Structures are given as C-alpha cells and as structure tokens.
Amino acid sequence: MQGLSYDRTAGTVSLSADADHSVRSEFEFKIFARSAEYGHSIEKTLTIKVNPVFTGYNLLNNFHIIDAQAAPAQNSAFNVVEIPYDIGTSQARKLFIGHNMTATSGYLNDVCIGGVQILDSNGSVQHNLYATGNSSATVWETADINTIPAMGGLNSVPCTVVSATGSTSLPNKWNLRAGTPSSSTGANAGIYGMTHGSPFPVGVGTISQFYTGTKFLYRESSSPASGWNFVKSPTYYMPYQGSIRVAYHAYCGAGYDPLNTLYFGMQ
Numbered sequence: 001m002q003g004l005s006y007d008r009t010a011g012t013v014s015l016s017a018d019a020d021h022s023v024r025s026e027f028e029f030k031i032f033a034r035s036a037e038y039g040h041s042i043e044k045t046l047t048i049k050v051n052p053v054f055t056g057y058n059l060l061n062n063f064h065i066i067d068a069q070a071a072p073a074q075n076s077a078f079n080v081v082e083i084p085y086d087i088g089t090s091q092a093r094k095l096f097i098g099h100n101m102t103a104t105s106g107y108l109n110d111v112c113i114g115g116v117q118i119l120d121s122n123g124s125v126q127h128n129l130y131a132t133g134n135s136s137a138t139v140w141e142t143a144d145i146n147t148i149p150a151m152g153g154l155n156s157v158p159c160t161v162v163s164a165t166g167s168t169s170l171p172n173k174w175n176l177r178a179g180t181p182s183s184s185t186g187a188n189a190g191i192y193g194m195t196h197g198s199p200f201p202v203g204v205g206t207i208s209q210f211y212t213g214t215k216f217l218y219r220e221s222s223s224p225a226s227g228w229n230f231v232k233s234p235t236y237y238m239p240y241q242g243s244i245r246v247a248y249h250a251y252c253g254a255g256y257d258p259l260n261t262l263y264f265g266m267q
Contacts, residue, residue: 063098063263068111069204070258071251074180075188077205078114083244083264090240095129095233097246098263099174099219108253109221110180111262113246114191114207116233117200121241125199129233130192139234140217142174146227159232162217169220174231178215187249190216200245207247216249238266 034041066081087093095116103109116129129139141159162176169175180186189209200207219229246264250256 063096063265065259066246066248066262066264068248068250068258068262070256071187071205071249074186074251075209076249076251077209078112078187078191078207078247078249079204080200080202080206080245080247082202083246085243085266086241087238087266088240091238092235093238093266094235095244096230096265096267097217098228098230098265100228100261100263101221102255102257102261103221103253104255105253107221109256109261110186110218111252112180112187112190112249113217113231114187114249115200115247117245118236118238119199119243119245120239123199123243126239126242127236130190140174140176140231142170142219142231143229144173146172146229162231171220173229174217174219176215176217178213180218186218186251187216188212190214191247200247202245209249 031044033043064083066083068081069079071079095118097113097116099111101109114130117125118127118129119125140162142162144158144160160173162174163170169177177186178190179188187209189212191207191210192214217231219231244264244266248262250258250261252261
C-alpha cells in the first residue's frame with residue numbers, strides 16, 4: 001500500500017494502493033473518536049476491499065485475475081464477479097477469457113461461464129453475452145493451442161467456432177454445453193432466463209441455474225489436458241468507462257487454485 005492520508009478540515013480519509021496488491025486485498029481499520037467537550041467516545045471497525053481498475057490498450061499479457069471461488073456442488077448457483085475498466089475513449093474491443101488447469105486431476109477442472117455483461121459507468125447493461133442456443137456458437141471462438149501467445153499476438157492465434165451440438169466436447173478446448181457428463185465436475189445448466197437482461201447481481205451464489213438444456217461455456221478438461229486455453233468474443237463497441245460482469249461456476253477437484261485458474265482480458 002502507498003499509505004493512508006486524512007484531511008482534518010474535511011473529515012475525510014483516503015487510502016492509496018500500489019499496482020501489486022492482491023485481488024483479495026482487504027484492510028481493516030478501527031476508528032476511535034472522543035468528544036473533547038463531554039469525553040464521550042465511539043469506536044467503529046471499517047473494512048475496505050481494494051478493487052483494481054482494468055486499464056491499458058493491449059492487455060494480452062496483463063490478464064485480470066478472476067477470484068473464482070469454488071462452488072459447493074454441481075447444481076449450486078453461479079457466482080458473479082465485476083471488473084471495472086477505463087480504456088480512455090469509447091471504442092471497439094474483443095473480450096477474452098483465459099483458463100489455466102490447476103486441479104490435481106485434469107478431469108476435475110471444468111470452470112463454466114454462464115454469461116458476460118458489458119455495463120457503462122452508470123451500471124446500465126450495454127451488451128449481454130449469454131451462452132445459450134446453437135446461434136451462440138457463432139459468438140465465441142476457442143483457441144486451437146494451449147499456450148498464451150506473445151504480446152500482441154492474440155488475434156493471430158488459430159481459433160475455431162465453439163462446439164454447440166452433440167454430447168461429445170472438443171478435448172482441451174472451450175465448448176458450449178448444457179450440463180457436463182460427470183457428476184463430479186462442471187454444472188447442470190446455465191443461467192439464461194434467470195436474469196432477463198438485468199445486471200447480474202455481484203456476489204457468491206447470486207444466480208441459480210436455469211432449466212436443463214440451458215447452455216454455458218466451459219473448457220473440456222479431460223486428461224491429459226494441461227496449461228492454458230482461451231475463448232474470445234466478437235467485437236463490441238464499449239463505453240470508455242464501465243465494468244464487465246462475469247457469471248461463472250467452478251465445481252472442481254483437489255488442487256484447484258481460485259487465484260490461478262480463470263482470467264479476463266480485452267483487446
């Protein structure tokens with residue numbers, strides 16, 4: 001942290017964070033005040049969580065870490081995380097979701113994406129990127145290789161349309177599915193129909209899974225899957241300031257690392 005400062009005249013306190021703080025950086029302060037005239041005192045505890053603002057023009061090698069907390073069960077509700085951003089001017093961008101295998105067993109690392117929203121600075125939804133229906137196969141594309149390319153090389157990486165039909169998923173790639181075949185990983189259904197285009201409520205377990213057959217994005221993690229793979233969206237016109245909300249479900253096995261599995265980027 002860079003430090004705590006206060007203004008006695010205005011009665012305000014400010015906290016500055018450096019670029020290296022953890023995505024889980026939480027700071028607790030005890031505020032104590034005493035009346036000089038009467039001697040009465042009060043004590044309050046204040047907890048502050050520092051959220052980074054996503055900036056920069058080429059963010060390929062600066063993915064934002066999504067603190068992807070593990071789900072308690074395959075049928076549990078999706079979590080929603082919000083990523084603030086400031087890109088200077090309103091412009092067209094593509095969104096990227098990166099997935100890194102961390103679970104001990106490659107079979108137990110399916111992280112599901114129910115939907116992504118682009119919001120303006122007022123919190124109004126500008127774009128809904130649900131993962132549902134065969135038409136959504138034309139929305140997302142999956143990488144054909146399992147490494148992160150060099151800076152600026154993301155658009156040159158071979159990509160294919162995300163698979164949307166059949167019961168067999170493309171191994172080690174992103175897929176569009178309604179339920180995963182194993183009872184020990186993935187999710188039973190997506191979330192389309194639960195939110196009706198409203199802003200996703202941010203927090204843990206905020207959006208219940210919808211009916212069977214509702215689809216979601218996920219990377220097939222059948223062994224010997226390993227390393228990285230990413231999925232990219234089409235180009236969307238984005239306001240210069242706003243946020244991205246990602247609805248995810250991570251019911252994974254032993255060794256799963258919530259701070260080194262799911263990443264978000266834009267270019």
